[in-house]
Amino acid sequence: xxxxxxxxxxxxxxxxxxxxxxxxxxxxxxxxxxxxxxxxxxxxxxxxxxxxxxxxxxxxxxxxxxxxxxxxxxxxxxxxxxxxxxxxxxxxxxxxxxxxxxxxxxxxxxxxxxxxxxxxxxxxx
Amino acid sequence: xxxxxxxxxxxxxxxxxxxxxxxxxxxxxxxxxxxxxxxxxxxxxxxxxxxxxxxxxxxxxxxxxxxxxxxxxxxxxxxxxxxxxxxxxxxxxxxxxxxxxxxxxxxxxxxxxxxxxxxxxxxxxxxxxxxxxxxxxxxxxxxxxxxxxxxxxxxxxxxxxxxxxxx
Numbered sequence: 001x002x003x004x005x006x007x008x009x010x011x012x013x014x015x016x017x018x019x020x021x022x023x024x025x026x027x028x029x030x031x032x033x034x035x036x037x038x039x040x041x042x043x044x045x046x047x048x049x050x051x052x053x054x055x056x057x058x059x060x061x062x063x064x065x066x067x068x069x070x071x072x073x074x075x076x077x078x079x080x081x082x083x084x085x086x087x088x089x090x091x092x093x094x095x096x097x098x099x100x101x102x103x104x105x106x107x108x109x110x111x112x113x114x115x116x117x118x119x120x121x122x123x124x125x
Numbered sequence: 126x127x128x129x130x131x132x133x134x135x136x137x138x139x140x141x142x143x144x145x146x147x148x149x150x151x152x153x154x155x156x157x158x159x160x161x162x163x164x165x166x167x168x169x170x171x172x173x174x175x176x177x178x179x180x181x182x183x184x185x186x187x188x189x190x191x192x193x194x195x196x197x198x199x200x201x202x203x204x205x206x207x208x209x210x211x212x213x214x215x216x217x218x219x220x221x222x223x224x225x226x227x228x229x230x231x232x233x234x235x236x237x238x239x240x241x242x243x244x245x246x247x248x249x250x251x252x253x254x255x256x257x258x259x260x261x262x263x264x265x266x267x268x269x270x271x272x273x274x275x276x277x278x279x280x281x282x283x284x285x286x287x288x289x290x291x292x
Contacts, residue, residue, distance in 0.1 A: 017163050018161060018193075019160070019161050020160050022158045023157070024196075024291045025157070025291065047163065049163075049166075098290065105284060115166065115284050116167075116188055116190055116285045116286075116287055118163070118288075118289075119286065120288070123290075123291035
């Protein structure tokens with residue numbers, strides 16, 4: 001019985017997959033390009049079922065704002081962490097409110113019938 | 126003389142070890158963050174020919190999503206139940222979607238206020254994460270095809286979206 005409970009706990013724990021995107025309130029600092037600021041974000045993939053995260057910058061209506069990054073879609077293996085730099089022009093700063101990461105679900109045969117997509121948005125203050 | 130030397134060595138050893146033990150700092154930083162964890166992937170049950178449902182009474186499994194909040198009042202949660210299939214056979218008729226999102230469990234009794242204070246519109250439910258800790262949201266989703274029309278055989282999947290938006 002004790003081993004059954006331990007096995008159950010192990011199975012339950014191994015089914016938990018998480019997504020982290022920090023800091024909550026990123027600092028924007030001048031970049032090496034004139035008229036462009038940069039925010040440094042940490043992305044951590046603890047979801048076994050996800051390998052790609054899309055980065056977006058949004059305004060207060062959740063409409064997209066122009067930004068630049070080395071990858072708009074970041075490939076992250078399970079338990080891999082990555083620092084990503086988001087470059088925003090000074091002229092877009094008035095509109096930019098959120099920096100978001102969204103898990104991308106691939107159309108893989110044999111996928112679980114219902115899938116959870118996660119999105120975390122940090123706020124530019 | 127030998128005894129004095131031994132005592133001096135012991136005394137200096139004690140002093141050295143005392144100094145070494147006193148200079149080991151431990152630093153830590155608590156920063157605000159929201160972690161979204163998919164505790165359970167949902168499964169659609171097929172109680173009759175024209176319905177797919179995540180309700181356990183229909184043979185389904187409700188998707189369960191956990192939010193871990195380090196700092197209170199830093200985020201709000203938005204959970205969206207599906208209103209279309211992300212994968213299905215070709216469907217010639219309309220699908221009627223219903224669903225709900227509810228607080229299933231929490232680490233703090235005060236988090237029951239999340240349920241009473243939730244805002245629902247269309248297929249979206251918003252929760253103000255005003256208390257730090259962990260909260261589990263259960264999502265139900267039902268899809269009914271046509272007017273009691275049999276769903277074509279095949280694989281069906283739909284996506285629940287869980288968002289954490291900084292305030």
